[in-house]
Amino acid sequence: MSKGTGIYFDGTTSARHDVSVELTPETLVILDSRGDDLAEWPYADIEHLSAPKQVLRLGLNGEPALARLEIHDPAFAAEIDDRALTVDRSGATDRRARIRVIALSLVATLSLVVVAVFVVPELAARLAPLVPAGVERRLGEAVDAQVRSMLDTRKLGDRLVCGSLPVEQPGQAALEALIESMERAAALPLPLKVSVVRRTEANAIALPGGHVYVFQGLLDKAESPDELAAVIAHEIGHVVHRDGTRSMLQSAGLSLLFGMLLGDFVGGGAVVLAAGTLIRSSYSREVELAADAFGTRLVGRIGGDAAALGTILRRIDGGRKPGVRIWLDHPDVEDRVRAINVIAPPSSRAPLLDAAQWAALRRICAEP
């Protein structure tokens, strides 16, 4: 039976006891200076606690009182280490446990990334149709106010939207005629609201709740009413597919996964941003192709030139832009045109608006 010395705290007071420690076959016995038993700890219940390098600090598992025994003699500490399995002075047990933790957190990270890439868009697609039209309209109104102030960089106020002045009204009437025929054919869940705004970019955007903004720059680039109708039909596709609501749900899911659970470390902000952009862009490319297909079919159904979407897309694009494709939120134009031409029925009918209407529509934005 071997003996050594230690310092003992009984866990009920902070008084320090200089003790002698005896190692029996099954237990560790702590004796005070007069030789009385202070405590007897079975080796199996001994807990190895953090301490300075040269000190072995032990406690008793499962005890509410935090009794502590400190051994400062390295040789005696080694002897206790040999007897009590839980004492791990070399750190080998801790390393094994740590490797398991690392493996598990890697698996958790991977599965959360998989959830972000595959499960979140799927969930958003399933949930979007369940959002009531009323909620979507309110969402749209809130977004609308923000988008308008973002578009209105020239501080035009009400004059941002074309079609209200007397000289513009014939154009507005032509636009409404075009929209009405499409609205009837599309069987929309909510009323459509299409406005032309004074912006020079060749672009159009759809908001949740059925608000579509066509930029004046797009109108200038369109060479036929069918081309303009095709772009609007593409945006109607976003409205019908409820893409605005969908992307909002996706963003919420992503920011939960990548904002709250993952990425909380110095430099993690860049990872969150990059992962978010990559994943959102990949969602968005699919969404665009689906809207293309919808728009193409809609224009075909109302008797227009279904391939017009491809024609105007190619004209606006004007060659490939620089940039890594995985970061872009729209697919390559040639890919889009190819997909459009596959489903576009050939058409040789008259344009959707007559020459007078089209001329009026082109003048919908008088000089401000």
Add this chain to the structure above:
Amino acid sequence: MLDSTVTRPSGRAQRDRARFLGEDRDYWRLMIRGALLLMVTLGIYRFWLVTDMRRFLWSNTEISGESLEYIGTPLELLFGFLVAVTLLVPLYGAFFIAALDLGVLGQLSGVLAFVLLAFLGQFAIYRARRYRLSRTVYRGVRFRQTGSAWRYAVCAVFWWVMIIVTLGLAYPLAQTRLEQFKMNNTFYGDLGGHFGGSARSLLLRGLPLWFLVIGPFVLAMIMAMGGVDWSAALTAARQSGDDTLGRIEGASPGFGAAVVIAILACGWVVLAAALLYPAFQALMLRWWLGGLRFGSVATSSQVRARQIYAAYVRFLWYSVLFTLAAGVFGAAVLFLIGVLGAVIGETATEIMVTAVLLVGYVIAALAYSTIYQVTVRLGLWRLGLDSLVLSGTGALDRVKAAGRPSSPFGEGLANALRVDGW
């Protein structure tokens, strides 16, 4: 190092001193391994890393001859965090829906969210302190904290508003009151704590620093404001059209100069604050360590400002070394990709360059943070302890144990709200 049995504490000298026993080398190893694991687990490893850090810091902190012990576990932290997230998600959802409201609620929702999160953040800071104290053991007896975290949050938010309103002049009184709140509710077993630092001494010592930082700023702002015809400038700003700044300058000559002076004044505040920050930290550390009381046990410290400047110099020195090494290595990697580019094609090259830049950014950010943690944070911990002098330590021998371990929810909330510290 600690040469056992021979230097066991018994003399008065050791009884009344504290020291830090850990070696930088061990902390470097712990922090570098932790940074790598943080990166590959996208941050999930942080609960394990922070527990390792605390174990190292606590167990190497020797006060009056005995070292502290940290008994918290990473799984507790993870659990607290998950509970906090499940509570915060519906809250964030509610804010989102409120923001969609077009009426008063929608317009106020941003302000409401900010105020509520400020309160929650302070609440979490107080509860996190409670968790850490109840996981801190000294001589077989744990620390603990009582008091209402909501009351603390109200006080803390009030004092922070006062600090902002008074341009920092209320800071000494605010710190004193908050420290009193915390320490009056802090116990080591049955030994109650309190705080003996005085607001006036902190104010008097801090005033020179305050004048150096804020004085020139206030003077410059008054000068800048005086030179502008405000009604003309406002009228011009409201007109529609492009080039708002040009119009304002036309309506009120001197506006451009005022903007330049204001920018210079802000630049001065940033520069002076950065240069004087270590001196401020020394002041705060001396004041704080001089005010801690547990029963009749009192502490004091004579940390010098130059010691803290030395820690920052060490940080800068290691940062420069790392920047040089990383720059050379990064350039080599990009060059290699450039050479490979001819073989693997344009798109693959672009993807690889993007990936290298992203990973490089993350490595650099983690590296600077690790260097900061070891040189400055650990440096300050060591300086504080090595300079600590205790009196009345006889009381430490007769403390009765009390209190239970408290829930890790506060730490989790602090982590989810990004307001957590050590």
